[in-house]
Amino acid sequence: MKNDPRFQPFDSAKTPRFADVATFLRTPRLPISNEIDIAIAGVPFDMGVNFRSGARHGPAAVREASRIIRQIHPTSGIAPFRLCNVADVGDATVNALDPTASIGLIEAFFHDIHKTGAIPIAIGGDHTVPLPILRVIARDKPVGVVHFDSHADTLDELLGTRINHATTFRRAVEEGLIDPKRVIQIGLRGSRFSENDVQWGADAGFRLITMDEYEKIGRDNVVREIDRVTGKGPTYITFDIDGLDAAYAMGTGVPEVGGFSVRDAQVMIRSLEGKHLVGADICEVAPVFDPTGQTALNAANLLFEMLCVIADSRAKRS
Numbered sequence: 001m002k003n004d005p006r007f008q009p010f011d012s013a014k015t016p017r018f019a020d021v022a023t024f025l026r027t028p029r030l031p032i033s034n035e036i037d038i039a040i041a042g043v044p045f046d047m048g049v050n051f052r053s054g055a056r057h058g059p060a061a062v063r064e065a066s067r068i069i070r071q072i073h074p075t076s077g078i079a080p081f082r083l084c085n086v087a088d089v090g091d092a093t094v095n096a097l098d099p100t101a102s103i104g105l106i107e108a109f110f111h112d113i114h115k116t117g118a119i120p121i122a123i124g125g126d127h128t129v130p131l132p133i134l135r136v137i138a139r140d141k142p143v144g145v146v147h148f149d150s151h152a153d154t155l156d157e158l159l160g161t162r163i164n165h166a167t168t169f170r171r172a173v174e175e176g177l178i179d180p181k182r183v184i185q186i187g188l189r190g191s192r193f194s195e196n197d198v199q200w201g202a203d204a205g206f207r208l209i210t211m212d213e214y215e216k217i218g219r220d221n222v223v224r225e226i227d228r229v230t231g232k233g234p235t236y237i238t239f240d241i242d243g244l245d246a247a248y249a250m251g252t253g254v255p256e257v258g259g260f261s262v263r264d265a266q267v268m269i270r271s272l273e274g275k276h277l278v279g280a281d282i283c284e285v286a287p288v289f290d291p292t293g294q295t296a297l298n299a300a301n302l303l304f305e306m307l308c309v310i311a312d313s314r315a316k317r318s
Helices: 055-068 097-116 131-136 168-174 199-204 211-217 217-232 262-270 294-316
Strands: 037-043 086-091 119-124 143-148 178-187 208-209 234-240 276-283
Touching: 037 055, 037 097, 055 119, 055 276, 055 294, 097 119, 097 131, 119 131, 119 234, 119 294, 131 168, 131 234, 131 276, 143 168, 143 217, 143 262, 168 178, 168 199, 178 199, 178 211, 178 217, 208 211, 208 217, 211 217, 217 262, 234 262, 234 294, 262 294, 276 294
Parallel strands: 037 086, 037 119, 119 276, 143 178, 143 234, 178 208, 234 276
Antiparallel strands: none
């Protein structure tokens, strides 16, 4: 049943936004069930980073920041809570002393979501997080990926480990979870360990858009490339917050200058309306490095953009 009162956010005209425990967009906190169309889940895992940790606190910060966001999109008019049953299902369990065990626990958590038929939207956590999610939702059929990031995350290993925030999308290709010809990476610009840091993805078939190219061809052409590369097949959205210019995202493990703006990101995500969307995440928000809270606020708003296009996609395929 749509517009089920059990799945409606608190009405800020009746309950002040600052009241009660924070959930994403003040959605009801409910257990995983087959009544949920879209499950919002925190993944407080940051044991895959090699520099500044702290993204384990990202889910809490993004939920808190999301209190300010209202329920109807100002441009598209999409009202996700009218289209779908949306619930915040809490956080995946992690073992704070065992990264390998944590990956298994995260995978099991998203398996519970997936078997109900709900679409997952994850709040990370570091950018290792998409791998266990993709292992669940793309196990039977590889998906396309729209990847916003300043780094390609296609190293073979980092500090002797093969599963971390810098290897996620290489592992996902090797495991047959993503279709490399339907992957587009947008915003690449970070300094590199070697000349080959991004070359693996290019050789595999990824469409790479560096910030140099982004400036050269412009946002409208990038939007056209997103549409061309992803096509009509199932598509996953992943957003490392360091894809934003560091001016908008200092609260992250590896902030990078010279990136796109929050406005650019909003427009690019909005362009995904009408696509077959099967999941999303936003990762690498480390609130300890941004006492202003702006990074978390930007992440919350970008996650709202994702929720809107995913709700629209889900409603049209129900």
